[in-house]
Amino acid sequence: MVNERKHAPTLRTVIMVEETIRGLTTTSAASIADIKRSLPKQVNHNALMSVLAYLERTHSIKVTLHGVSWIKKGTVRSEKQVQ
DSSP, X not given: OOOOOOOOOOHHHHHXXXXXXXXXXXXXXXXXXXXXXXXXXXXXXXXXXXXXXXXXXXXXXXXXXXXXXXXXXXXXXXXHHHO
């Protein structure tokens, strides 16, 4: 039996991808290549695909033929909510 290592993204990677997608998709969908170019750090392709699958399962993004779009509403907390 072969032991395959799957690329599991860290929480820091998930947050970095989320923020990048939110910034890119304010007006239109972004391609995966656009997301990769805009990330502040390089992310393994399989890890990025895992993050996108997770965000799609949690209804944060929509993946279509045109690209990836952020769809989750109300994700920005105000200072009153934090305090």
